[in-house]
Amino acid sequence: MVRNFPPDFVVRVDKEACINCMRCIRECPFGVHEYDKEKKRWKRHHDKCVACLRCAYMCPTQAISIERSPMEYSPHPVWTNRVRKDIKTQAETGAVILTAMGNELPYMSYFDRLVLDACQVTNPSIDPLREPMELRTYIGRKPEKVEIEEEDSSIRLRTKLAPNLKLETPIMFAHMSYGSISIEAHLSMARAAKEVGTYMGTGEGGMHVELYPYADHIITQVASGRFAVHEEYLKRGAAIEIKIGQGAKPGIGGHLPGKKVTEEISRTRMIPEGSDAISPAPHHDIYSIEDLSRLIYALKEATRYKKPVFVKIAAVHNVAPIAVGIIRAGADAVVIDGFRAGTGAAPQVHRDHHGIPIEAAIASVDRRLREEGIRHWGSIIASGGIRSSADVAKAIALGADAVYIGTAALIALGCTVCKKCYTGKCAWGIATQDPELRKRLDPEEGARRAANLLRAWSHELKEILGALGLNSIESLRSNRDRLRGVGLSEPELRVLGVKPAGE
């Protein structure tokens, strides 16, 4: 049978500009460019091109450009090109379609339908360049009240505070495992986190020895595969996160194919080289809320109650009662990952069809925790599709304490979102373990860019606060009065807890 798959992209090369230096062949990990030395002819495998744009930017004469393929199936509104290609792929392989990065279906973004307020006349806006502006955020359990011992002029704290993380900006780097991304990517984020005074997550792949100097700014993860989980690992990090689910693939597990388990990954994950690293869908010691509680306290016992324990879940239909249960189960923070969250590998069907938008999830979890009078028991960390400082501000105004950024951080490191992370062939040296490809990311430069992104967003957050007439981020938290909805229906406004613009 003829394989009638039109390619997604075509590679155009300006023959006059091309100097036959072969650089494009070396740069492309997907094998798009081929040169027949005998016939002295170029062949470009358009069907293999993923539009990562590496070759185009590395070509010394700028001879290459990548374009969307003009060849498509006959247009049809229901049987789109993608639908037809997926069916053909599955007919050929009988397999689940794998993909990466976030949800690609055109669901509406609530962030883009929410607008922030600004001061005019009745209250003064603040100039953050000249006046104090605070972004510091503490993540963790807070007491109901504080008991103070006062004696003459001295005052002493009697309440013992639960362990908290101190963030200088309410933005952290999301958990992406060493294995799914390179050690250079991890190092870039770890250095940036330490420099800016925030944290990065290890993901479930453990902490590479090169990260140990930054361990006080690293959150370790305990996922269903329990890779690298070890009492020293738990004690080394600043906090522990139990990963129940992720927004890109709620309800399913994952696995790192054996071919990616290199010597170093094997050492970090504490599994044999070359063996599959399978993360079961659930934790097999957690089948109910009480079992989650058991694991939370097992981790607290093992770390002698010195580390905050977070629990990460995908934003699903019943997210509010689940998050309340998690906080009641003893978690110091609940991490909610929305349905636009990225991933290194996920079945397309899960990535695109499960879960709910993060905006709705934040609003309903914050509301429910307040209704039950336990909002102070734990913090809310939001993640999944946070693209800018405006998204951060809106997430906080909806009720989050802080956010995690994943895809945005990778883009800062050079990622072009070509969605091929799971192939391990990342042309920009990020989602790969190939020693040659990894050289493309310099951790010094990566750290500089990642830190710059945090600084730029933090600065914008201060400007946003200034415009709102606030000088501290906690005055924005759950301050939904400073948001208005544009083009949202009544029930949507009700869920988000915001008024329509003009009201």
Next chain:
Amino acid sequence: MEIPLRKARVSREDEFVVIDAKGVHYRELNELINELVERGERKLRLLNVNGQRYIADGLRCSDCYIEIHGVAGDDLAAFANGPTIVVYGDVQDGAGNTMNAGRIIVHGNGTDIIGHSMRGGEIFVRGHVGYRVGIHMKEYREQVPVLVVGGTAGDFLGEYMAGGRIVILGLERLETYPEIAGEWLATGIHGGAIYLRDEVDEDKLGYGAKTERLSHSDRRFLSEAVGKFCSCFSLNAEEVLNAEFTKVVPKSHRPFAEMYSDSKEG
């Protein structure tokens, strides 16, 4: 009606520190254990334990010896790194969860997920164990965890197993289910091996598992592991070993290799 919880009574008997755990909350009991170990005590005897959780969790101490009299609660020795624990009684769910090193010797029965994700050390259970025992057991370099059960095991034994060795001896059987191990045996296994002292019906095997003949090195391993087990419980190792064993191993180290497709790569 309130059950009064009280402070543990501590005394000394030869080189043992003896703790009466009756009515003591786990948090207090474990704080006490950790404190004693930090002070240099190496031999502890816990009396009247009944359901207290997390005993010896995350304990890094390779020469600690802890005796437990009674029922050890959930997650006994989770994340533990080295201690030897002897339980004169039963253990509840999750004993040896994600254990890195150490020994747990149980004179009674165990329930579900014993040895979950364990990476090193040994667990010996004299009686029966429940569901999903040894699930996602791993191994790493010289660390090869070993779990030996004198009785039978429930369904999903060695599910997702990635390494290590499980031995089920089936010395005693249950009336309601006389088989040596339950359904979906070793489902998703991609490393390690399970030895069963009986025949195993092929259709009991889970996804990705197969049976294999025992080699000389398997025999050597069995005589060592069963020998150790038998010496813990005063059993005759020779008699126990004098039987047919079935070995269950992965069909492949990549059980799910065919499951995914890239729409690009076709």
Next chain:
Amino acid sequence: MLQKLSCTGYVRMCGLGGILNRYGERMPGREIIRMSCMMRDRYDGRGGGFAGYGIYPRYAEYYALHLFFRDEIAKERTEELLKDRVAIIKDEPVPMRRVKEIPQENIVWRYFVEVPHRFRDRREYLEKEEDYITELVFTINDCIDGAFVASSGKNMGVFKATGMPDAVAEMYKVEKYRAYCWITHGRFPTNTPGWWGGAHPFNLLDWSVVHNGEISSYGTNRRYLEAHGYKCRLLTDTEVVAYLFDLLVRRQGLSMRTAAVALTPPFWKQIERMPEPKRSAFTALRMTYSQAMLNGPFAVIITNRDTMVGLNDRIKLRPLIAASSEDCVYLASEEAAIREVENDIEKLWAPRAGNPVIARLNEEVREEVIH
């Protein structure tokens, strides 16, 4: 510093327990309270309760209705309905103590009632007296705002509220009642808000249920039950278990064992391996009761006037331990809870997934092998 611990622990979960005296001898509530407290680390304090059988020997032939009323108006409206439908033999407040942990949200009253013969030609009186009472219970729960029937069986009663089980027991003076069968539950709700009606045990007529876990098939089960005239209005998944047993055992006449096959059937793979005629019977049960099948992680204890049954989901996702002594049969989430109250255990075991453990008065307890 450690805080004072009563039933308030650091870790919180659902937990359940049950005791049946196989000779029908009545035991004070003390033991079941101790069992419940032993599992304190499983609860979060938003629901606790007890059910006792044999507690009202003087009124054994009457239906004992335990009712919660939010206010006097709800009580008056309910009593109007009761006077219209049944004969009230006696009514009185359920004796209670004030406890600081539980705010007194409700008026708790009990009514001993019977169905007079003259009412039996009424439309509501379907085929059996029990159906008539069932209809009455649903009418009160459904139509009277602020009224809730906590239990409706004979010679039994449910005592439950929002609070830790020890506080609930203290409030209702549970230790003063004597019963030959007790069950208890401590709750950690995640799906539904904690309210008095939402605490376990759930009851309908003589059926009481305590449940740990989640019935993930709730939507399917509810629609199946609604087609059979049940009304699931309690905002929780547990009620379907009580109604399914009522439907299958009382109304359709299945044995407890067969009902368990319908609710937690073996997998098709296992059914196909069975010899005939068992295979055909199991195939028919699975086909017929596909919508009654309970899915998701659960352990339940179900009781009626002479039986206590423990049942797990088909792949054992929640814990359940059974034990017997010379006089009693025990079921609990944790072995430690049983050991707390019984020194002379003859047999203690973890039942296989999907196998019901059936304890009946005057019989040996047995685990029915269906898996």
